[in-house]
Amino acid sequence: MNAIKKIIIAIVAFVALVALISLFLPSEVTVTRTAIMNVPAKVVFEQVNDFHNWVNWDPWQEKDPAMKATYEGPEAGEGSKRCWESDHEEVGNGCLTILESVPNTSIKTKLEFEGMSPGFGIWSFEEDEGETTVSWGMKMDMGMNPIGKIMGLMMDGMIGPDFERGLATLTALCENMPVEEPKPTIDAKLVSIESIPIYSIKDSAVVQDLAAKMNDLYKEIHAYVETVKAEMTSPKLCIWHKWNPEGFSVLECAIPVAETGEGSETVMAAATYSGNAVTTTHLGSYESSEDAYIGLEEYIKANGYTVKGPPWEIYTVGPQDNLDTTEWITQIYFPVE
Missing domain, CATH: 3.30.530.20 (START domain)
Incomplete structure (x- = not known):
């Protein structure tokens, strides 16, 4: 009995000690x-x-x-x-x-x-x-x-x-995750554009063939301009009627001239857009111009403008002027209202 009593006392003492310690x-x-x-x-x-x-x-x-x-x-x-x-x-x-x-x-x-x-x-x-x-x-x-x-x-x-x-x-x-690089900010602005006469050819091509297609179109337009003895007035341009990275894109390559005649079976006598446009200057290769387009679209949205036609590019400096792509200058325009 004494042994049991000692065990009970020990258990009670242990529980009491635990309770006392827990207070702190x-x-x-x-x-x-x-x-x-x-x-x-x-x-x-x-x-x-x-x-x-x-x-x-x-x-x-x-x-x-x-x-x-x-x-x-x-x-x-x-x-x-x-x-x-x-x-x-x-x-x-x-x-x-x-x-x-x-x-x-x-x-x-x-x-x-x-x-x-x-x-x-x-x-x-x-x-x-x-x-x-x-x-x-x-x-x-x-x-x-x-x-x-x-x-x-x-x-x-x-x-x-x-x-x-x-x-x-x-x-x-x-x-080890690829970190998205911050998109560079662009210098966009609203400008008023006057229409100018052009000779152009409208065609289509898949992305991988665009460079060759544009080269062929500009050669044909340039040859026609020389044939009709028209005066070229500013750098060549391209109107992008439809951009489709997964299929055929529709483009219209053009050369600005002082005045146009009737055109030919393939070369059109036309004129560029007249009105307000949002523009920015892209420096670098044509493949790296995506950020400029994204920046222009964000600028248009932020300022409450509405796009009213296809964008176009003016190739101020390109491969015909300098083989170094970092020196290429492209002016990009979106017609807006």
Whole structure:
């Protein structure tokens, strides 16, 4: 009996000691890990802000590749939700919801596991000279239960390594992603255009044949201009009636002249557009002019203009003048109202 009494006293004393110790333990526990990534904050933020991307770096997805995930709400950002089901003892069933999302700066989440109080995740992204310091943290309320508080002491060791592994995978993923180069700004402006006479030929070609087609058309127009003894007044130009990178593009190559006659079976006597136009100067090869077109379209939209016809290009300096493509000068126009 004395032995049993001593055991009972020892158990009561242990429980009392645990309860006493727990009084001095915090009920709230925070686990945080940090990594420095050699990419802009935008790149990392997009991987975290969209739950569909988590499959590429989530440490719990790595533990159970067979984990079944479902998605609710918006595609990304505040209100989006990811739930999962797993038979893996370290993964289980749960849901993660984005409560707050500040672009390229911070994300707050709510983590819910079956039979447990929710935890709240905190992500921060601090960019400095192209590098981003990424912090991934989790706050949990262990309640006032002594056992829960003592369990809180072990949380850092339990989930900290998972955070470290996830951040390491996220770092490798982001640093090996192709980073989109910022589009250069363009110097666009609205101008008033006067019509000028031209001799032109309208034709079509696929993208890979455009250079050869344009060369042939300009040769034919130039020969006709010499035949009729017309005076060339400015650099050649091309009106792009239809641009189709996957099929046939329709173009009209032209040479401006002082005045036109009747034309021929293939060469048309025509005149250029007259009215308002938005224009910019592109420096470089013709293949690199996409950014100039995108910039002009954005400028048109931002200023409330409406495109009222096909764009055209004037080749101020081209391959006939200089073989160095960096020296080529192309003036691009969109007719607008």
